[in-house]
Amino acid sequence: MIPAPAPTTSPWRGGRWLFGAVWLLFMAYPIIGVVTADAGWGVKGILLALLGIFIIVYVLLCVHAMFTAPVRAASRNLAIAALTLIGVALLPVLHTEAFAISPFVMAAVAFAAPWRTRYALAAVVAIVASAILVPEFFGWGIDTGFLVVMVVVGLTMGFTRVMRDGERERDQAAQRQRDLNAQLAVVAERERVARDVHDILGHSLTVITVKSELAGRLVDLDPERAKTEIAELNALAREALAEVRSTVGSLQTPELPSVVASAASALRAAGIEAHLPDPDEDVGANATLFAWVLREAVTNVVRHSGATRCDVTLTPDRIAVVDDGHGSPLLTYGNGLRGLAERVGACGGRLAVESDARGTTVTATVSS
Template sequence: MIDQRTRPAETGRMTHMETPAHPKRPLAGVFYAAIWLLFLGFPLVSALSGPAGPGWTTVAVVATVAFAAVYIWLFWVLSGADIGVPPARRVLLVGTLLLAVLAGLATPAAGAWVSAFTPFLAAVLIFTLPLVPGLAAGGLVWLIPSAVATEFSGTLWTLLGPGFGVAVIVFARLMEHNEQRARDAQNHLQVAAERNAIARDVHDVLGHSLTVLSIKAQLARRLLDIDPDRAREELDQIDALARESLGQIRSTVTRLRTPSLASEVEAARTALAAAGIEADVVIGPDVRDDGGDLFAWAIREGVTNTVRHSGATRCRIEVRPGTLTIADDGAGFAGSEPGSGLRGLRERARAVGARVDLRPTHPDGDRPGSTLEVTR
């Protein structure tokens, strides 16, 4: 029978017909298919020991050998082809008809045992065509000839023997189909996870950068009339930040860059100063920048939220080995739902076995503030 392990994925077949001149199929697959040819010994023995004359016996032997050769050739060609393209369809049609003719030529000498040819015809169709048409066509090429042979032989074995072989083929084909569906589902999950990760990265980069750009643009507008030199300086910083953000977007999309802790601390100072928030940054002496990408993303998300939503006057960023804390004295987060940035940060933390906690800075105060803590 045709080895399902060598068939291409149903959802990702080739768009052209592979030819035997460039074989890519493992020899193990051909050997697996060839093993089943031992069952052609039944019609062959029946022809050699039957009452047919030497002529029909010779025809049966030659036809059986030719049947085996054509079967292996069909398996070799069609196992790597897209049956939806005309060349493959022609090969399948001609090859199947040739197998049927060869089986017919062996009938006068082999008698009812010609039904042993039917599982091979069924295998070609079942493993080549799509699932439902293949099972239907394979079932018919076994059932009709075997039923006729049983009528002439008077023994049910000429129907049930090949039927057992077809049942094995159907089971193998269904197993292959289920395995392929499982692989497709896994691929879809991987693609979805990658898309979510890219979307999360783009949000983290854009959310922070656009917030800082907006605040600096508002500051520059206020300074135009009262301090043109300072306004010009702010515009220069806006231009530099816009260029830097463009580079970050490009590298984020290509998954080639994660923010560094040192750069995010400096960016946080700049963003907080532009928003008029006093920054208190404490970096522990044993903190290293390597492996600090989670803390870098957390600083970006935490400071962005503080600048956008808190209305705070003071923000403290403290980085210790294994712990990051961002605390402000703003309005807090009562009644608000976590945004996509915080959800993305928690996903990053779970991926490396870390924990993200969000709580009020002063639970009993009029302005409770908020504290973001990340623990690795």
């Protein structure tokens, strides 16, 4: 079994947001710095509120940057600007301790900044440089150990950004190649169909034309032979029609590998976690039938189930599509499944549909 690509479900449901939030433990340092600062409680209250806003913006930015569809560039820029301004607002009270939030700003730039890589790296370098120059300018002094941590974090974030952008470029190049291969496959299929139609109709219509002209000339000269030619013409026309229908029918027959790929794409787009069989798995003569079953079952999962997970198991004589949706007894009476049951029955098999509040299972079994 191979899993489909990760779906774009909400990160709040699975607790994945904790991956970014766990590092907020280090926000204890600036919070303690504000509480113990030599300032009035009015100022402290404002700074603590700003730190609360900082935490919220940081978590939201990390969650949307790492786990969901990309937000607009303007929104990401605004969020990074807000984090930076809050850090600046802390400087008059916390002095050097205000730079304790700089690793979070560098992480936001590395993971979420919509800028080009060189600009993001320049921003990381600027943050590290400010941690050195600002305290020096105001004579606050700086902890060497803290400075080392800043440099290490800056290098790590910069390297992370370079690696992430490189991986994204490779993924985009691979996607462009897949799109090109798909276009080439369509072109090749069109050429094949054109050849088949030409081979079928070109020859058949030529013979039909010749025989019809001959029959027209023989109607008065040799009626019996004209009848023979017309009979052969009719037989040839029926044969050509059957060949055309066969060609069209082969175009409408689904292939299991392409249906598996299409199912993965549809489930991913619907935010459903999918576990699908290997598209190259050999199931023998039942491959076409199971492709029909898989296509119809996945269509129902995407449209009606409300599921978060879909599992497909496949053997040479059985396919099962299981989802964890809300289920519905109406699914057993749909036109699609009724037609599918007839198709499976015509192949000597049996289609079973079980649906309740825990989900739906569609199983097609063919006697070996």
